[in-house]
Amino acid sequence: MSPSPTQPSSDNDSAYAESQDVSSYTTSLASSITAYKYEHGRRYHAYQEGRYILPNDEQEQERLDIQYHALRLAFEDKPFLAPIDSPAAVLDVGTGTGIWAMDVADSYPNAEIIGTDLSPIQPIWVPPNVKFEVDDLELEWTFPTDHFDLIHTRILSGSIQHWKLFFQQSFRHCKPGGFLECQELDVYAATEDDSLSDDSAIRKWCANQEEAAQKMGRSLRVSGEDFKKQMEDAGFQNVEVRKYKLPIGPWPLDPKLKEVGLFQLAAMLEGIDGLTLALWTRFLGWDDKEITVFLQQVKSEFKRSSIHSYWPL
Template sequence: MATQTQRPEGEVLPANQTQQPEGEVLPTDQTQQPEGEALPADETQQPEEEDPWNDDGVSVGDSSEDGSLASLRSSIIDYRRENGRTYHRLKEGKYVMPNDEREQDRLDLAHNLWLATWDNKLCNCPKVNGAKRVLDVGTGTGIWAMEYADEHPEATVIGVDLSPIQPGFVAPNCSFEIDDLEEDWTWSRPFDFIFIRSMIASFSSWPDMITKAYEHLEPGGYVELHDNKFPLKCQGGPMPDDYAPNKWTKLLVEGCSKAGRPSNLADSFKQMLEDAGFVDVEERKAIWPFNPWPKDKKLHHLGLLCQANAFMGIEGASMAIFTRVLGWTPEETTVFCAEVRNEHRKIGVQAYYDVYSVWGRKPEKDAENDEAEQP
């Protein structure tokens, strides 16, 4: 569930510094100045002419940080520790998945699961090529943003997340910002491609998030969403009532709903895009076998990846929701997660998730709207 990943225009992670490990304070010899945020700025560092690689108002200075900026950076990486996991500090509690090394490894594995699902393509819309200014919402480890930037050196790619877990050394056309995308977006320059992946259970209002994407796209720009839908389904018959993974996904749906961040809306993305005003909306649907039960070569491979992804993420996905929302103890949650993993190894139940890729285009300014209004 991500997540994925973006105003004030968040804090930008310097491209010439490595991502600090958990618990360390970022070096204070350089300052990344986010757009719109009330942080100290060295105006002498601003270029006189627009730099196509930098975002509006974002600059990299070489002066020393003052105490307030150093304190802010320190507080962001002072992660919340809870039940043996760490969680984001900025707007803490909004996102239920941890951000520690175990979760980062899972996020990178999930990236490969998505690539295998869509035949090794980073996206399915026409912006698979030709984008110039790209926003990756809920960037996580930044792996999608970095790969897109590497494949498209002509594009400027910005990844945004609540956690500063992205690498420091990246391509010059890729940068990362730390911010909460449920707040106002204040970028003054529009994007031509906005990518949102694995962000179920991350937003209180998906329609609001899609509207923000629409407003910050240039005419003709695209948004694309990727996500899976909870709970599990069963092929070839009814889902056994005593199947622990089925109970697990239903509890996640219940907990996320009670928390006000639903996890079962991926099949509604197409309608949401159309309601927001997007045109040429398309939906591509696939499945993720919960384990390697299919005989089909591709589906068998997807099942292996999905199983590995679940093994790495069952406890991380469950701990915060079960203990904060559903009233379970950490010990009860740990025992139940072990039961889910144990039954996950059994291939007798042909369980799977539906997964979706949905994209749409913002109409060209005036022309398409005027044409649509004519009798």
């Protein structure tokens, strides 16, 4: 007698049915994560849609990698500044293309590196000691407590809405004696020689970026002193603030800084449209054509050798 359609014919069939259900769920979940949104000719993340304001397409990925090389030069080829000789577990929050995580994985082959991001845009072929996860680190963390030797962020200003909560969760999941290192950029172009006026297109762009970010409930302005206090309030000790200047363009006399400036200029020229479009159209009411015309002025100023601008880092 054949079994009823509502009854499993055997344990094997039951296991097969369960595996099919899991497989279907996994496929559905993967499909939803990669069901990217397209807007103004750019591609945006699907998971936690709207949480992150920048694109995740190839043009933006190229900007991120160029920016990585600029910072690697600025930090004298060091991926991080924390005094850790041989980390066992490292978390890279907002890993982007995964270039930093893979670099650290190559440098520390005995370490476990986890990179998290809202977008699964990282390479498939990676070092065996690195893995990437689609995750939103503003939600409750599922990692073990007291686990990481190093938690790392890089230029997430505008991405994290609740830094206080982020610092609290970081402290909870750092090992005793572990480090949190935030390499964050203040999105307000500075100069030391008054070569950049407040009515310049660059400064107007910075002001509009911050206005739009504020309407989104974020801020692009970063203060090392504010971060220090919030980290200490979360429980971190011996918090140190180091300040750098990231030149935009090849204007510095120092050869290394000149190269840093070239990389950073390339990153801005490549990526400023993506940095701007969603913020200004969604929150400031600008249209594509207005933005394109204005950004041509900004790019022109960035390329002027007479303007000695830099990002405070």
